Every structure is written in structure tokens, then in C-alpha cells.
Amino acid sequence: MSASTLKYHEPTPSEDGQKRRGRPRSETSKKSILNAVNRLLLLSSVKDLSIEAIAKKAGVGKTTIYRWWPNKVAVILDALLSQFGSMQDLPTSSTTAQSVKNQLERFMRLLKGKNGKILIEIMAEAQSSEETLTLFYENFMLQHEEIMANLIEEGKEKGEFRKNLNTALAVDMIYGSIVYRLMSGAETLDEEFTENLPKEAINILKI
Amino acid sequence: MSASTLKYHEPTPSEDGQKRRGRPRSETSKKSILNAVNRLLLLSSVKDLSIEAIAKKAGVGKTTIYRWWPNKVAVILDALLSQFGSMQDLPTSSTTAQSVKNQLERFMRLLKGKNGKILIEIMAEAQSSEETLTLFYENFMLQHEEIMANLIEEGKEKGEFRKNLNTALAVDMIYGSIVYRLMSGAETLDEEFTENLPKEAINILKI
Amino acid sequence: MSASTLKYHEPTPSEDGQKRRGRPRSETSKKSILNAVNRLLLLSSVKDLSIEAIAKKAGVGKTTIYRWWPNKVAVILDALLSQFGSMQDLPTSSTTAQSVKNQLERFMRLLKGKNGKILIEIMAEAQSSEETLTLFYENFMLQHEEIMANLIEEGKEKGEFRKNLNTALAVDMIYGSIVYRLMSGAETLDEEFTENLPKEAINILKI
Amino acid sequence: MSASTLKYHEPTPSEDGQKRRGRPRSETSKKSILNAVNRLLLLSSVKDLSIEAIAKKAGVGKTTIYRWWPNKVAVILDALLSQFGSMQDLPTSSTTAQSVKNQLERFMRLLKGKNGKILIEIMAEAQSSEETLTLFYENFMLQHEEIMANLIEEGKEKGEFRKNLNTALAVDMIYGSIVYRLMSGAETLDEEFTENLPKEAINILKI
DNA sequence: CTTTAACCGAGACGGTACGTCGTGTCTTAAC
DNA sequence: GTTAAGACACGACGTACCGTCTCGGTTAAAG
Known part of the structure; x- marks a missing residue:
């Protein structure tokens, strides 16, 4: 089981067989956004962290953030979970x-x-x-x-x-x-x- | 024991014998502020409640609020506690x-x-x-x-x-x-x- | 020679060959701001005219005004000059x-x-x-x-x-x-x- | 002829013979107000000079200023004229x-x-x-x-x-x-x- | 020698506007 | 079709002063 990512990240028409047209989503942008969030969280509180600051730090347009996450909580949660890594099942113990x-x-x-x-x-x-x-x-x-x-x-x-x-x-x-x-x-x-x-x-x- | 008020409400030099100078704090304003907060909380969330809205609803200058409470949390907490009334000690029970x-x-x-x-x-x-x-x-x-x-x-x-x-x-x-x-x-x-x-x-x- | 506009209105990198990035300045906003100023000046003095009132009358954010003019004097002067129109050279006279x-x-x-x-x-x-x-x-x-x-x-x-x-x-x-x-x-x-x-x-x- | 003072300074019923009742106007306050204005004018512009600042600097209540002068211009003008001293008539010259x-x-x-x-x-x-x-x-x-x-x-x-x-x-x-x-x-x-x-x-x- | 009246300092009051920040949306040109 | 850039309308922030008010206290002339 994995807790490492939210489900926002599939480009919208996710389930059809054929390839999506146009420029594909930039994985670079996604990474640099989550990265920026994690770096900014070292310096400021969640409350004081603004979408604008994230965009600037990540070198990314605000629109790009809003396109893929619905709000601040979602981005930050995502960034945090990306740190935690995946949640393996625990090995069963004696008792x-x-x-x-x-x-x-x-x-x-x-x-x-x-x-x-x-x-x-x-x-x-x-x-x-x-x-x-x-x-x-x-x-x-x-x-x-x-x-x-x-x-x-x-x-x-x-x-x-x-x-x-x-x-x-x-x-x-x-x-x-x-x-x-x-x-x-x-x-x-x-x-x-x-x-x-x-x-x-x-x-x-x-x- | 009382939980009904915060300690902001004593005008600054609270404990000295001599009288305070200048116009005394308006109890009317205080009441109408707490009242306004309680009425506004019925309609909106704490997050969406603004100092500006409180001031307007209470018919009070923003400064009057900032003079007596350091921030939004303090005002709202105060208003809530004023609702709760004082906390009497419970009568001791059998067990x-x-x-x-x-x-x-x-x-x-x-x-x-x-x-x-x-x-x-x-x-x-x-x-x-x-x-x-x-x-x-x-x-x-x-x-x-x-x-x-x-x-x-x-x-x-x-x-x-x-x-x-x-x-x-x-x-x-x-x-x-x-x-x-x-x-x-x-x-x-x-x-x-x-x-x-x-x-x-x-x-x-x-x- | 023209006296009809101040030099604030060129977006910052004015003189380079390549196109400016981002959303261009809204001419509609500019016009409605100057327009609002001129209408408001009929009713109130320059002193009593506030940036806030202009923004409201023009249906514009305060930031939009502050983005393009450094202060009240600049906006009003601009509005006034826009009324005066351009200053043609006078035809030379006999004496x-x-x-x-x-x-x-x-x-x-x-x-x-x-x-x-x-x-x-x-x-x-x-x-x-x-x-x-x-x-x-x-x-x-x-x-x-x-x-x-x-x-x-x-x-x-x-x-x-x-x-x-x-x-x-x-x-x-x-x-x-x-x-x-x-x-x-x-x-x-x-x-x-x-x-x-x-x-x-x-x-x-x-x- | 004198230009050294405005006519605000006579307590209200100025022209009747008998003395006014009650505490008389404090000359000390008047002087310290004009003095404060002159000192403050060395540091800030007329625009930036506030009644509140004058009162504070002069160690005087705001009310005292408002009682004797109708507005900022009047106080400052008064302070300035008190500096200028009285305007003697010039001695007549040859031509x-x-x-x-x-x-x-x-x-x-x-x-x-x-x-x-x-x-x-x-x-x-x-x-x-x-x-x-x-x-x-x-x-x-x-x-x-x-x-x-x-x-x-x-x-x-x-x-x-x-x-x-x-x-x-x-x-x-x-x-x-x-x-x-x-x-x-x-x-x-x-x-x-x-x-x-x-x-x-x-x-x-x-x- | 007490009353009465105007003064005084301090400072709280209801307001207005400030200039800034962040929101979520939009409009460009570039890729 | 997505992206970075950045302008946009909006709403709230916390601050500074405004001119008014309300206290306790002072200072004189009038009774």
C-alpha cells in the first residue's frame, strides 16, 4: 500500500486508451513545486506559506499549481507525503x-x-x-x-x-x-x- | 473558578492603587463586540470571520478591537467563553x-x-x-x-x-x-x- | 508636442525589441480610472479624492492603480492632462x-x-x-x-x-x-x- | 502694525469689561505648543506634521490645541508668525x-x-x-x-x-x-x- | 471659603484611508 | 494544450490620524 501521492496527478482524461494531445504535463514542474514546498516549510509555517511564494520559488506559474491541486492544503499535504515515502505493510509480530x-x-x-x-x-x-x-x-x-x-x-x-x-x-x-x-x-x-x-x-x- | 473572561480586559496598569487617567474603557463597546462575534459565528466560519466585519457589525472602530485584543483568536475565544458562562466547581460525587x-x-x-x-x-x-x-x-x-x-x-x-x-x-x-x-x-x-x-x-x- | 500623457504608462521594459511576457496592461482599466478621476473631480476637491474612491468608481482594484501610478498626484495629473488633450505648436503670428x-x-x-x-x-x-x-x-x-x-x-x-x-x-x-x-x-x-x-x-x- | 499673532487667542467673550470666570488659559501650554511646532517643522514637512505629534511633543492634550486653533494650518501659521516677530513699518526712503x-x-x-x-x-x-x-x-x-x-x-x-x-x-x-x-x-x-x-x-x- | 465654571492632561472612541499582501482568474506569447 | 509571466478584481490586513468624547484634577473669580 502506498501513501506517497494524492490522486490529482493523472491528467484529466486518464482512463482512455489513446494518448492525450498537446504538450504533456511537465514532470519537472511537479517536482520543483513539491521540492519548493518542502524547502519553504523549513522556514515558515503552513499558514504563512503562500501559493505565490511556492510558484516563485519553484519558478513556475501560479496557474500550473492551480491546475493540478485544488488548494494550498492539497499541495502541502502532497509534498509532505512525498517525503514520508510509501507505507509498506508491517511484518506481522508474535503478539x-x-x-x-x-x-x-x-x-x-x-x-x-x-x-x-x-x-x-x-x-x-x-x-x-x-x-x-x-x-x-x-x-x-x-x-x-x-x-x-x-x-x-x-x-x-x-x-x-x-x-x-x-x-x-x-x-x-x-x-x-x-x-x-x-x-x-x-x-x-x-x-x-x-x-x-x-x-x-x-x-x-x-x- | 471562572472561565468567562480573558485577562485582556483590565486596562493596562491594573494593580496600582491610583485611578487610571483618560477616558475609561467603554463597556458598551466591549459588549457589542462580543455580541457581534457571537452573532457572526452563526453565519460564517472562524476563518472567514474578519476583524473588519466584526467592527462593522458592532458599530465600532477597528482600533477599538485592536486596542483590547491582540488578534482574532483572542476576540473570538473571549466571545465564546462569555457564552459558556462561569465554570463552577462540580459537586463531589460518591465515587x-x-x-x-x-x-x-x-x-x-x-x-x-x-x-x-x-x-x-x-x-x-x-x-x-x-x-x-x-x-x-x-x-x-x-x-x-x-x-x-x-x-x-x-x-x-x-x-x-x-x-x-x-x-x-x-x-x-x-x-x-x-x-x-x-x-x-x-x-x-x-x-x-x-x-x-x-x-x-x-x-x-x-x- | 504632446502634453496628453505621463511616462508611467509604458510597461517596464519599454525599449527592447522582443515582446513583453505575461498579460498585457488593460487599456480598459486605464481609461476607466482616468475617467473616474475626472468625474469625481467634479464633486470633490483633490485633497478629498482618495485612491480608494477612484478604484471603487472605476470598478478596479486599488493595486491596479498603484501598479501604474506612484501616487495620487500622478493619477490626477494624468487625468487632467488627458482632458486638456495634446498641445499643438501655435501658428506664428505677425509680431x-x-x-x-x-x-x-x-x-x-x-x-x-x-x-x-x-x-x-x-x-x-x-x-x-x-x-x-x-x-x-x-x-x-x-x-x-x-x-x-x-x-x-x-x-x-x-x-x-x-x-x-x-x-x-x-x-x-x-x-x-x-x-x-x-x-x-x-x-x-x-x-x-x-x-x-x-x-x-x-x-x-x-x- | 503686527503680524506676530492670529486672533484666535482671546478667550471667547473677549470684549466685555469684567473678567472671565473659571480657570484662565494656560500661557505655558500655548508657548509649548508653538514651540513644539517650530521644533517639529525642522524635521518634517507641514503635510507630515500631525496634531497628535504636536500634542505629544508639547506635553499637551489634543483638546487644548483644538480649543484654541481651528485646524492644523492655523497652528502652524501661528507658530511661523511667532518666529517672524512683529512687522514694523518701514522707514520712508528717498524715492x-x-x-x-x-x-x-x-x-x-x-x-x-x-x-x-x-x-x-x-x-x-x-x-x-x-x-x-x-x-x-x-x-x-x-x-x-x-x-x-x-x-x-x-x-x-x-x-x-x-x-x-x-x-x-x-x-x-x-x-x-x-x-x-x-x-x-x-x-x-x-x-x-x-x-x-x-x-x-x-x-x-x-x- | 465655598461654589461654580472654564481649563487642562490623558487617552478611548467611531471613522476613513492608507499601502500591502494574497486569493483565484484571466490573457498573452512561447514551446 | 500546457507553460511562465504577470495583470486583474477583490477583500482583509494592521496602522496612522482625524476630530470628538469623557474622565479626574486644577485654577481662578463670584457668591
């Missing part, structure tokens, strides 16, 4: 509890350093419209949630976890605590948090 | 678990309807700067967190809750799940969620 | 004295009615900075001064005018008297003045 | 021509250095309303004009000057040339001008 732990650690490793801050800023920015919110949610959070939900269900079936556990709620609590911590002013996820969360998560899941 | 439940239900009742959406939008807006973030956190979330943290500690001492529980983490998980749910696109906290969260919260705290 | 008279009458005709008042208000407004002052002087007064100075020199050579006459001073006196009269509160140049000035001007020039 | 010369030189001496620039800026600022214009004209220019007009009439009667001379026009030309020169960008009246103007003025007046 489900261990799998949960692995999964959580992998997720938090993604958000180490500036990335956590940036992701939270994107999530915040995404709140401004229904459209961007689902864009963000479905392209990023949802897949992590699904993996975790499946693991929990698996644990419940195997008798490792409490049967009376509300899976959806547990997922909200686990990912919610990470998001909430980052939103409360923590610059990054400190070591204490990254160590304790998986342990405590297991505690609340187990019988 | 700590019950107190936790009561406290959570009270919190979620505050966020019923549009208020939940608005609060999350403020929280999102507040992400744009360190300053607004602490403003939001310290004037709203922090006091709720503290109440809950105290209850959990109390429960641990009384032997009601697990001794090995990480209090801070538990608080993050509980409030995080609410915030995260609202941030994920839920227009409001549905009945299912508001019923299940307190139950599950007790489950993870108890032995 | 230089007659030419001087013709030139003066033409100048004063330009300033009949509201135009005199407006021009003086622009001149007044232009005093606020070195930049606007030279803008005004070089784009309007200077050419009139030069014509007059040339005529006076010609008259001196032909023996019509006093050899010991200080040409520059004479020009200052003649145009100065007009400007000064308008600045002293005269709404317009009255008939008495417009009749007498040319006569008296000839008197002080002649032997 | 009227000499008197004219003396009068002109005295006038131009007043405008040496920054004062010329400032006066012209006041005159420019005064153009914005009928009221300020007459204020400026009647409190400053008019008395100079009258002296000159009287001298010219005297010269005509004595047979020194041309009988067919239009006195009003001559006055406009003479003072107009000075004003116009200063308005055209000259920082000050240079030596050449101050030497030549009186000579040329006599030339155009004489037979």
Missing part, C-alpha cells in the same frame, strides 16, 4: 500487542522533528473547509486508523484484548492523544511521550 | 469514577451543537502562532485538563484507579479523543459518542 | 508680442472654470514631496514656461523686447501671477484678469 | 522705488532658509478649504500686498511709476513670482533671484 506497538512507533517516527508540527498545521489549515478536511483525513489519517482498527479487532478475536472495548473509540483515543499533544503547544513529541504512549495504549487495550 | 463521568459530560455539553465546531476552528486558527496557541490553551483547555488530572490522581490514591496509570497521558487520551473526533469531520459530537466516551474512559482508568 | 498674447490666452483658457482650481489643488498637493513636485512641474508647467521663454528670447533678438530683461524672471512673473491669483482664493480667473494680464505682460516686456 | 526695493528685500529675508519652504507648504495645505485659505491669506499675504500696493499707488501719483500700470496685477506679478519660484521646486530663494527680482520689479514699474 497483536506487539504489532500495535510497532505500528504506533512507526507513526510517531514519521512525526519526529518538524514533521509533527507541519502535519498539525496542515490539519489545522484543513479545518477551514469540508473539502480540504476530507482530503486530509482520507489521504493520511484514515489509513493509519484502519490499520490500527484492524489490529484491535484482531486482538479482540484472539482474546488478547478486552471484548467490551469500543474499537473506534480506542482508535480516537490513541491517535487523538498524539494529535492533541502536538496541538497543545509541544514543538515535537518528546522521548517521554513516545516511550509511554505505546505502553499505556497496550494497557488500556488488554484485559 | 471518583462518577465525578470523572460528570466532568466529561459537562465538557461535552459545552460543545454540543455549533459550539464544538467553533471551538475546533478556534483551536485550528490558534495553531498559526505560539502566542495564540498558549492563549487558547491556557484560557480554555488547561483548566479542564487540571480538573480531570486532579480527579484521576484522587482516584489513584483512593485505590479506585490503576496505580500504574500515567495521568498526563490519560488526560491527553480523553480530551484528545474528543478534539480529534471533532477535527476529523464530525459536525457535532453525536449521541453515540457522548454516551460511550465516559463509559470507556472509566474502563481505561479503573483497575 | 512676437502677439505670439506672447496668444500663448497666454491659450494657457488661461485651459484653466477656465473648474480646471484652474483643480490644477492649483494638484500643485498644492504636489508640494508634499520632491518627487511629486518635479512630476507636476516637468509634466505640465515646464513646457509652458519653455514656450514663453523662447518667445521672449526671440522678441529680445528681434529688438521688440528690452535687451536688459531677465527672461527667467519674466516667465516667473507672468505664470506666477496666474498661479498666485488662483491660490489667493479666486475661484476662477475672472474676465478682468484674463483681459488685463496679456496687455500688462506685453507692457513689461516691451521697450 | 518710492527705493521703498519698493526695501519692502521686497525684507519680505524675501523672511523667507530665507527653511522658512520659505515652510510658508509655501502652509500655503499649499491651506488650499484644501476656503476657510484655511482666507485664514492664511488675510493673516499673512494680505498685509504685504497692501504695503506694496500703497507704495505703487504712491509712485504713480509722484510720477515715478507708469500711470497706465495695473496696480493689483503688478502686485500679483511681484509676489506671484516669489511664490511661484518656491513652488517650482527651489529649496530656497537663491542669491541670484533675491538680487534680480527687486531690480526687475523696479524696471517694470518705472516709466
